[in-house]
Amino acid sequence: MKENYKKIIAFMLIMLCFTCDDYLEILPEGQENSESYFNSKSDYEDALIGVYDLLSTTYLNNILGEIASDNALAGGGDATDVLDWQQIDDMTHTADNGALRNIFQWMYAGISRANYIVEFKDKTDFEGKDQLLAENLFLRSYYYFELVKFFGDVPMYLDGRISIEQSQSIDRTPKAEIYAQLEQDLMLAIESLPWEQAQNGRATKGAALALLGKIYLYQGDKWSNAATTLDRVINSGQYELVSDFSTIFLNSNENNQESVFEVQYTGVEGGGFGCFQCVEGNVAVGFMGPRFTSGNFAPYTSGFSFNVPVPELYNAYSAEDPRRDATIFDIEAFVETRPTVQYNDGHEYTGYFNKKYIPYAEDNAGDVNLTHSNNYRAIRYSDVLLMAAEAYNKGGIDDAKARTYTNLVRNRVGLDDITSSGGNLTQEIAMERRLELAGEGHRFFDQVRTGQTSTIPGFKDRNVLFPIPRIEIELAGNRWIQNDGY
Known part of the structure; x- marks a missing residue:
């Protein structure tokens, strides 16, 4: 559709x-x-x-x-x-x-x-x-x-x-x-x-x-x-x-x-910050991504660092539960493997981001912060x-x-x-x-x-x-x- x-x-x-x-x-x-x-x-x-x-x-x-x-x-x-x-x-x-x-x-x-x-x-x-x-x-x-x-x-x-x-x-x-x-x-x-x-x-x-x-x-x-x-x-x-x-x-x-x-x-434009209901992409995704500033952070792209998971949620998972790392993006662990990556902490920084709806680099139109094509399950x-x-x-x-x-x-x-x-x-x-x-x-x-x-x-x-x-x-x-x- x-x-x-x-x-x-x-x-x-x-x-x-x-x-x-x-x-x-x-x-x-x-x-x-x-x-x-x-x-x-x-x-x-x-x-x-x-x-x-x-x-x-x-x-x-x-x-x-x-x-x-x-x-x-x-x-x-x-x-x-x-x-x-x-x-x-x-x-x-x-x-x-x-x-x-x-x-x-x-x-x-x-x-x-x-x-x-x-x-x-x-x-x-x-x-x-x-x-x-x-x-x-x-x-x-x-x-x-x-x-x-x-x-x-x-x-x-x-x-x-x-x-x-x-x-x-x-x-x-x-x-x-x-x-x-x-x-x-x-x-x-x-x-x-x-x-x-x-x-x-x-x-x-x-x-x-x-x-x-x-x-x-x-x-x-x-x-x-x-x-x-x-x-x-x-x-x-x-x-x-x-x-x-x-x-x-x-x-x-x-x-x-x-x-x-x-x-x-979908990644087609359709609208912008003046009309969020007109946007064809998943607006939440761009808002929830880490604030990357430089370096190789592929396959992801930068966002506005909203909706940051708290440490209590991260710690609620057992270490052997694979849902933890599939749900929560640990940016500090990520940067350890990508020393060129730079990012801004943002407000209420916890070191964690929502990985289920993290923004991926893709061929999306218009303001790419608003047109991510991630479907909402x-x-x-x-x-x-x-x-x-x-x-x-x-x-x-x-x-x-x-x-x-x-x-x-x-x-x-x-x-x-x-x-x-x-x-x-x-x-x-x-x-x-x-x-x-x-x-x-x-x-x-x-x-x-x-x-x-x-x-x-x-x-x-x-x-x-x-x-x-x-x-x-x-x-x-x-x-x-x-x-x-x-």
Whole structure:
């Protein structure tokens, strides 16, 4: 899908979007009217590309999920470099945090685009329509789940494009109701999605099942539902663990057999610092690389030194666990082998960087800090195994099965089986999730949903949720109540 992923579609320019402060009411000459669109299969396909398009903005969700946790510090050039991220790292963020507003806007932009298809879903029939609508429901569910993870109760729009008028007449929807809607939508989507797609990056039955299982898991009382749903992914035979963990995140090994859902990026330009949502590359990658200044540091290239792993994470791995050196880039060890290499320490220097999404030297266009083509592995098979293990254990369903799934992940990297049960097994599964998924944006939300937040510096009770952006509350006519503590 990379070659089409950011395709410019004329009708997107006239979509009413609640995430915009203003919009044009006069249709430019020669531009197609949105009400007369959706007359052919290609119209629907182009619209769906527009829904996939906003997945590129989830680079920010990924990076904030790490720096808000106990895995990493914000880093950067100094204490004011991308201040929004520094505040989230320090747990001093407010409702005026720009990064949080970006997430709120971008996820709703994706939802509004999905709702555009929903609004006109009955207008034209064509072969393959059920599958297209199922992909659309998956994507809308993905965006809503991200919003609930960050903000809790959020307004839920289902039937059409989001207008400013709507936003001023609808209240925040309890997250339990949102989860119930996502369960319904995903179960419907699962029926029409294939196990395999001809084009990389498109939603599959396995991706929808995995997301549904995750939604059950996050509710904390649907362990049996989560276990049964995730077992459908595991028993499908569609996925397997990559034998060599160190190769999973290489650009040459994208969309591999462990990938359940992967956000596609490409090195084409598309945008810049003034429009991060327009960029076709993985913005997070350039921001997370070491600040190399000279010497031979191939195959890598320089970055802005954000999202630096802490020594506690590095030391949490056993010396024989190959995931440590495949997850965390030890720049001092690297320089010992490359004496010509020079670099700047940067703010909150730990000597470590995120190796899973380290910037590689490549033929990318425009500002090379923004157009790295590293795909984001949004849902991996190992994540599915560990979620299923957690569900079987916490639900008191089957500790033996929980151990089996956990040990599959451990054995892949040559580690011995665990043999614990009950609460001890719960803690071992949680640790396995941290070590397996470090650097992938899941840690903060795992800590919050399991109540394991005591190791997050500066964390207070209010930080279980992020604040609804103040300006969005104002644009909605001040009808939304802010999250507690903000």
